[in-house]
Amino acid sequence: MEEADMKTKRKELWLLHILSLLAVICEEIVEDCINCGGLYFFEFTSCSAFLLSLLIICVYCTDVYETFGEDKVQRVNFWAMLAIGACFLLASIVLAATSSGTAVENAACAFGFLASCAFLAEIITEYFCSQKQNVDGRSENPGNTQGATENQPLNKQS
Secondary structure (H helix, E strand, O other): OOOOHHHHHHHHHHHHHHHHHHHHHHHHHOOOOOEEEEHHHHHHHHHHHHHHHHHHHHHHHHOOHHHHHHHHHHHHHHHHHHHHHHHHHHHHHHHHHHOOOOHHHHHHHHHHHHHHHHHHHHHHHHHHHHHHHHHHHHOOOOOOOOHHHHHHOOOOOO
């Protein structure tokens, strides 16, 4: 991945990280709740999203990215973002359905939906970028025919 692409990726991940942090802060400010199950589920999900997005940022900012390889890191990033986005969306829906309507709960719910949208937008972006790479990176041998080196035996027999 080029340096400009890495900087863009880090900026996108920081946005996800900040939105999930704001969701964590808002739900931690809630003092009283009538039906706390939705709030606890949202708390667990938003905190997990915050920590996982921090981990992904660390992977992109360190040598771990090059150690594991670009393809593996992008694949893990895609599936992690999909899981986080889906859980965040579910937790936001549950919080919206079970909240008592206080301003802080509404703010947490709003940041939850914003973070869900950001995670899902990241998934869509990753998907289309991977599809573009697949189209651009097609081999010159599309018919699955063997090249000259593939026809040679592995061991020369005398």
